[in-house]
Amino acid sequence: MSKVALITHITGQDGSYLAELLLKKGYTVHGIGGNVVPHNTGNAGSNFHDKSSDLHIYTYADISTGTARDLLAIIRPDEVYNLGGAGQLSENSDSADDLFSTGEFSALKVLEAIRILGLETKTRYYHASPSALCSLVNGIAINEMVSLNIYPSWYATGISDFWTIVNYRETFGLYACSGILFNHESPRRSENFVTRKITRSLANITQGLEKCLHLGNLNALRDWGHARDYVKMQWLMLQQDNPEDFVVATGVQYTVRQFVTFAALELGIKLRFVGKGVEEKGIITAIISPVAAALKVGDVIVAVDPRYIRPAEACKVNVNPTKARRKLGWAPETSLQDMVIEMVQADLACAKKAARL
Numbered sequence: 001m002s003k004v005a006l007i008t009h010i011t012g013q014d015g016s017y018l019a020e021l022l023l024k025k026g027y028t029v030h031g032i033g034g035n036v037v038p039h040n041t042g043n044a045g046s047n048f049h050d051k052s053s054d055l056h057i058y059t060y061a062d063i064s065t066g067t068a069r070d071l072l073a074i075i076r077p078d079e080v081y082n083l084g085g086a087g088q089l090s091e092n093s094d095s096a097d098d099l100f101s102t103g104e105f106s107a108l109k110v111l112e113a114i115r116i117l118g119l120e121t122k123t124r125y126y127h128a129s130p131s132a133l134c135s136l137v138n139g140i141a142i143n144e145m146v147s148l149n150i151y152p153s154w155y156a157t158g159i160s161d162f163w164t165i166v167n168y169r170e171t172f173g174l175y176a177c178s179g180i181l182f183n184h185e186s187p188r189r190s191e192n193f194v195t196r197k198i199t200r201s202l203a204n205i206t207q208g209l210e211k212c213l214h215l216g217n218l219n220a221l222r223d224w225g226h227a228r229d230y231v232k233m234q235w236l237m238l239q240q241d242n243p244e245d246f247v248v249a250t251g252v253q254y255t256v257r258q259f260v261t262f263a264a265l266e267l268g269i270k271l272r273f274v275g276k277g278v279e280e281k282g283i284i285t286a287i288i289s290p291v292a293a294a295l296k297v298g299d300v301i302v303a304v305d306p307r308y309i310r311p312a313e314a315c316k317v318n319v320n321p322t323k324a325r326r327k328l329g330w331a332p333e334t335s336l337q338d339m340v341i342e343m344v345q346a347d348l349a350c351a352k353k354a355a356r357l
């Protein structure tokens with residue numbers, strides 16, 4: 001008999017890739033639609049190409065209410081992937097507005113439902129935890145991490161969910177674990193996040209739909225992987241003999257400026273950055289593809305806008321993802337450059353379509 005999975009936020013970036021992966025593996029997939037994707041645009045809206053009869057989506061269900069129990073009682077899933085937690089939010093200010101739509105404290109509701117329904121030995125639970133919790137897992141600097149004055153409100157949710165999962169694992173013997181996934185992107189990423197903002201905006205600029213890409217801290221370093229690779233880790237985490245938490249990342253960091261440079265090159269634009277701080281600008285030094293033929297050398301297409309500079313954030317994140325490689329044999333398959341190409345080409349197709357309208 002095929003395995004049954006329940007995915008929350010199935011319409012989001014990770015949920016849609018995970019659903020595709022599980023359907024390919026022969027699972028019956030039940031999904032709860034999410035509403036964290038309103039910032040998604042263009043190609044990201046059409047996440048579901050698979051109209052498989054093994055796929056069932058409940059648009060209006062909400063995992064953080066009593067629905068969790070009702071749904072679990074009917075579906076009796078082998079695996080629950082709770083992607084609706086704070087783990088998928090960014091530190092950027094827009095995200096705070098979404099606190100009530102992130103299934104806050106949902107780990108408790110789902111795990112308790114699993115326990116009450118007597119599904120402890122059947123149902124395995126995966127939880128997307130915010131990457132800011134990494135220091136908890138590595139056992140370092142807890143006091144420096146917990147700076148409640150700085151971190152947005154959803155951070156408290158993440159901490160609560162993380163320890164709830166540890167508690168249910170140790171006290172009730174449930175198979176439950178947290179995946180601490182660092183930045184993972186794709187053409188389905190919301191524009192709330194810097195990578196998609198960059199690829200979409202630069203694609204729009206080549207088609208005359210925008211003039212300039214306005215960003216915050218260009219020096220910020222991030223470890224960016226492809227969401228399609230990362231959902232494989234989510235699945236692998238539920239296939240082990242014993243549940244464990246894992247950090248997922250590539251181990252390689254790039255600056256926002258480098259990401260812009262790679263994306264511009266894919267569009268046939270060579271850029272030079274001049275100036276410092278809020279005065280920094282990205283100026284075109286050469287056009288090397290007909291895609292960008294409408295632009296000219298000397299055009300300023302990247303500028304810093306202080307509104308996007310965060311008052312306090314981790315500008316550099318040192319991640320050690322070797323446990324995933326060592327224990328699960330997982331390694332990212334998509335290079336940053338290949339991911340940039342995929343994102344740029346998807347956004348370019350949308351921009352060309354929009355320019356024709």
Ligand code: GDP
Nearest residue numbers: 090091092192193194195215216217220256308
């Ligand atoms: P995060 O790592 O979850 O905060 O993911 P983001 O994609 O939102 O941000 C990644 C980095 O890009 C952070 O260091 C931001 O400060 C930086 N950044 C620079 N300009 C922007 C911008 O315009 N929007 C966003 N979202 N981030 C920006």
